[in-house]
Amino acid sequence: MHPARSPFLDRLATDGPIGFGASTLGNLYRRIDDESARATVDAAWEEGLRYFDTAPFYGFGLSERRLGDALRERPRDHYILSTKVGRLLVPGEAADDKFGFHSPMPFDPVYDYSYDGVMRSVEASLQRLGLGRIDILYMHDLGRATHGKDHDRYFAQALAGGFRAMEELRDQGIVSAIGLGVNETEICAESLLHADLDVLMIAGRYTLLNPGGSAFFEECRRRGIGIVAAGVFNSGILATGSRGTPHYDYETAPEPIIRKVAAIEQCCARYDVPLPAAALQFVLAHPAVTTAVIGTGSAERITQSVALARHPIPAAFWDILRERDLLAEDHPVAST
Numbered sequence: 001m002h003p004a005r006s007p008f009l010d011r012l013a014t015d016g017p018i019g020f021g022a023s024t025l026g027n028l029y030r031r032i033d034d035e036s037a038r039a040t041v042d043a044a045w046e047e048g049l050r051y052f053d054t055a056p057f058y059g060f061g062l063s064e065r066r067l068g069d070a071l072r073e074r075p076r077d078h079y080i081l082s083t084k085v086g087r088l089l090v091p092g093e094a095a096d097d098k099f100g101f102h103s104p105m106p107f108d109p110v111y112d113y114s115y116d117g118v119m120r121s122v123e124a125s126l127q128r129l130g131l132g133r134i135d136i137l138y139m140h141d142l143g144r145a146t147h148g149k150d151h152d153r154y155f156a157q158a159l160a161g162g163f164r165a166m167e168e169l170r171d172q173g174i175v176s177a178i179g180l181g182v183n184e185t186e187i188c189a190e191s192l193l194h195a196d197l198d199v200l201m202i203a204g205r206y207t208l209l210n211p212g213g214s215a216f217f218e219e220c221r222r223r224g225i226g227i228v229a230a231g232v233f234n235s236g237i238l239a240t241g242s243r244g245t246p247h248y249d250y251e252t253a254p255e256p257i258i259r260k261v262a263a264i265e266q267c268c269a270r271y272d273v274p275l276p277a278a279a280l281q282f283v284l285a286h287p288a289v290t291t292a293v294i295g296t297g298s299a300e301r302i303t304q305s306v307a308l309a310r311h312p313i314p315a316a317f318w319d320i321l322r323e324r325d326l327l328a329e330d331h332p333v334a335s336t
């Protein structure tokens with residue numbers, strides 16, 4: 001059996017509470033040029049971020065290419081890099097907008113959670129990254145939230161070989177840790193019955209707006225399984241606020257969500273707390289959260305987000321959220 005908590009996860013935790021999520025480098029939601037992509041990673045490095053996450057899916061190879069280019073000259077042992085398996089890239093049409101990625105690389109993603117699919121994906125990722133090693137390998141978007149009625153078929157593929165391939169890669173020292181990168185906790189619990197996973201990247205499910213899964217997080221903490229919280233702004237609305245046409249979970253935010261964010265914003269204004277500071281610190285306060293990743297395609301926002309993680313938040317702010325039924329009593333918070 002794998003040890004209760006690998007020293008690698010301790011390193012992830014001590015490298016700092018915040019990492020950089022590079023879907024934006026694949027032009028998610030908007031196109032950014034190569035210089036801005038490079039400047040964003042450089043800003044992350046200058047701010048002391050040492051955990052970087054990407055995936056073949058992000059711009060169909062574009063994010064991995066840009067991230068690898070930006071990191072290649074950095075000392076390899078000084079940062080942790082994760083990418084994902086579960087989709088192979090096959091030649092496809094160029095497009096202005098495909099799955100929310102603007103001007104991505106001319107490939108199409110094809111789901112493949114099989115043993116061979118995992119092995120082929122890792123090899124291709126290493127070549128796109130132009131790096132000799134991946135530290136954490138996540139199986140990407142397994143579960144009903146992504147696959148609906150096709151879930152059983154893809155999960156069967158993972159059980160028949162995909163998880164074994166990942167465990168072999170870890171046993172051979174090709175990667176240091178393995179896990180899932182998903183938008184739900186249910187598939188995490190289901191997968192842990194079958195696979196020996198070290199770390200789970202869970203997006204958008206434990207946020208100030210949507211604080212579910214706390215009990216599952218606690219169980220992971222007891223079992224020594226790391227949690228990387230992603231989508232801490234629920235795709236944008238918890239950073240941009242309720243005005244305009246904010247993003248919520250990859251789409252335009254629906255009215256009830258906009259109303260809840262507006263109500264949280266009223267509390268923020270009263271205690272001079274920036275909304276994204278509250279969103280980020282809420283996630284980081286959960287004892288099971290090893291690290292949180294922030295996603296942006298802007299160097300300035302990297303610097304801003306790091307400052308937001310330290311912005312003072314009085315206990316009275318969390319109290320008023322509870323009084324107004326915007327936060328349940330039992331959610332851990334940290335006040336400064």
Ligand SMILES: NC(=O)c1ccc[n+]([C@@H]2O[C@H](COP(=O)([O-])OP(=O)(O)OC[C@H]3O[C@@H](n4cnc5c(N)ncnc54)[C@H](OP(=O)(O)O)[C@@H]3O)[C@@H](O)[C@H]2O)c1
Nearest residue numbers: 021022023181182203230231232233234235239295296297
């Ligand atoms: N299934 C999975 O494994 C999975 C799913 C989702 C996410 N993730 C990981 O988590 C990372 C982040 O997720 P995400 O990008 O979906 O969600 P997110 O971090 O909740 O939101 C990112 C969005 O918020 C905006 N933003 C960030 N900081 C801001 C600020 N200070 N002010 C205003 N706007 C701000 C960014 O826009 P700008 O670019 O304009 O700044 C970006 O569009 C991904 O890159 C990926 O690494 C993994």
